[in-house]
Amino acid sequence: MTTNSLIGTAAPLAPVTDAHALTGKRKIAFASFVDENYLPGFLVLLRSLALTNPDVCEDFVVLYDDLRPGSIAQIRALHPRIVLQRVDADRYDSYKKGDQDNYLVRKAYFILDVFRIRAYDTIITLDTDMVVLGGLGELLRLREGLAAVPQFFYGQHKLNSGLLVIQREYLSDSFCARLDKCGRSGDYELDKHDQGILNAVLDGDFVRLDARYNFVKRRLSGDLPVPDDTAILHFTGRHKPWQGGEAGYSRAEERWREFELTDAEFQAAYMEQQGSLHHDLIVHYGTPHVARTGDVEAARKVAAAHISSGDYQDAVDVLSGVRIPLDEAWPHEVLGHALMSVSRYDEAKTQLLLASAAPNRAATAYARLAQMAWVHGDNTEALRHATAGLAVDPTHRSSRLWAQRASAVPPQELGAPEDQLAHVAFYMDRQGNAGDKLLPESVRSAFGPDTTSRRWHSVHAHRLFDEGALQRVNRRRGLVIGGGGLFIPDTMPNGNSAWQWNVPDELLKRIGVPIAVFAVGFNAFDGQSYRANRFRDSLRLLVEQSSFFGLRNHGSIEKVRAMVPAHLHDKIRFQPCPTTVTRQLVPGWQDPAERDDTILINAAYDRAGLRFGHDYGYFLAQMAKAVRDLGALAEVQCVAHSLDDEKIVFDLRREHGISLPVIPMYDFGNKEILDLYARTKLVIGMRGHAGMIPFGCGTPIISLISHPKMAYFLRDIERPEWGVSVHDRHLADRLVERSKELLADHDGTVADVHGRQQELWKVTEANAADLRVLLGG
Structure with a gap:
């Protein structure tokens, strides 16, 4: 075997690379400091977050100093991604305080430990005397600075620290040193505790959020109603709802008590919600609810959530544990899907036949029956089921796919x-x-x-x-x-x-x-x-x-x-x-004498949540800016590897008024695919093969990294700079800058691609020699 540096046949490798480090996907967490006194408020906060943001499930860091095991169990029952972190309490004893001996004053500083966390890109802190009443999507999408709501009584210069949206640049040793220096010097409003230190250090340098994200109770003095657009209601002051409340705020406290539920009531309330629910929350709340009640519809939701995350046996287990009435088609269909996914095909067929009796589930059930028949090599049966699905719904895409597969004429084998x-x-x-x-x-x-x-x-x-x-x-x-x-x-x-x-x-x-x-x-x-x-x-x-x-x-x-x-x-x-x-592989390959003056862009949308997280709107806006600027370099076109890849064109037109021509590569034959990629000047692609195929044709590439495999490939060819994360804070500028660099000396860039490819070819040739010995020929 050749000993080229790229082969690495038996050489020791570095530790397994963290996928997050490769994709740049933002890691987001919520955080609160919790002790036994404020535990009732925190439990209500967790319930309110889940019920008002049912599609949101990020890590929730619980900073604590004295929580009992039973209290921790209560917290874990309300959230599947609790991260416990004990505060460094002694650190804050060196801070100058207005009342050094008051334990509540001492604990008021403990939330500052959040700035010592290094595992996240964005952390949203919530005081335990808050209740969430509306969507927090805007906070999850923030990417710059330290954001907060200005104080109600002191104008725009000072923030209220009850809610902070902290980005990575503040989660640093240098910022912590500034906090410590201020705390130890006492050069801040001592009676404002952690908030006083933050305002002294920031001196007004923070991103201002609308008051609805930290709507303090004092705004409602005189028993005013809570405004409908309030996202987070904050019960500032000495009197807390779980301690009896305060006169003159009964309407505000009614909103808090909406979430003062037992675990059983809370689980039922979550499972009864319609719309988009997060699969982790469905599993966490739905599993005990189903075990307690035998609720078939809840069991279906839990099973579907397991399927969406690849836990097929868990899906089988939860639906097998309840009695599904014969006429409840949807649970039968989901159970059939789960059973076929663990290769229990006969049982799956029974469930799917039951589901096919209901018109609203029949097309999907028949498509799955067709899929199973095709898997077993029975094209006749597969076509029969797929045709039945199309008879119920002529537009059913999956039934049409299986009909096409089942009716395809198998190629005749010519060789011995x-x-x-x-x-x-x-x-x-x-x-x-x-x-x-x-x-x-x-x-x-x-x-x-x-x-x-x-x-x-x-x-x-x-x-x-x-x-x-x-x-x-x-x-x-x-x-x-x-x-x-x-x-x-x-x-x-x-x-x-x-x-x-x-x-x-x-x-x-x-x-x-x-x-x-x-x-x-x-x-x-x-x-x-x-x-x-x-x-x-x-x-x-x-x-x-x-x-x-x-x-x-x-x-x-x-x-x-x-x-x-x-x-x-x-x-x-x-x-x-x-x-x-x-x-190197295509017989008689010739590089194009001339290239089209085009830049091809590809975006992928399968498993969009895993690709984009909360950043799709940001990605789209950055791509709009990039497309406008790239248009000065060459004609920008969208190349769609699959039908779903065309979504970027529709979204750019709808959201940003940009129109792009679409090349339907999913309709191309193999030679057409290679010809197109060989002729263009640059490909900016999100799919793995929107990078590897043009590279193999000798065409310069930039990878939009939303999957580790993109970074793996660029690392192997020693050109990581040819990739930009879809989450990059300066995505558009980086894409345009790197495109200009690659196009400025296009011949030199193509030569570099050829050189990188030659290294891969050496590996392939060496392996081919071994394979000829192994397989003959």
């Missing part, structure tokens, strides 16, 4: 089995993702110029690998597995492997020909994980059974090595995605 390699891949549909459509052919081209059925026997990764499939594979010269980021839990879930290839362990063990895992990627998103041992066990067995195990980037190598025993680590090697060396 003993001359062929079997190839497990995700074979994309006609209007499917363009990158995935190109991948199987690209993988095959790494083994020789003939990518047809004369040399290759196709095995669709998503179809059940059964006895017949095993026999067909064992008649071939070998088995190649590759053609997509196959290590992902939710594209086509199954209980046999828990990754995309639906292969039971016992059949994998009986494959008698050499197995080559080729350029597979570990494609879990930032915030997405494998939660069951099934994947680890299947992965370990695959590594053991494989004669060649090549992953497409070193980030994937890190992840997989971390999940298998140490004695298998040396088997896992680097094999770049073949799309990145297209110029």
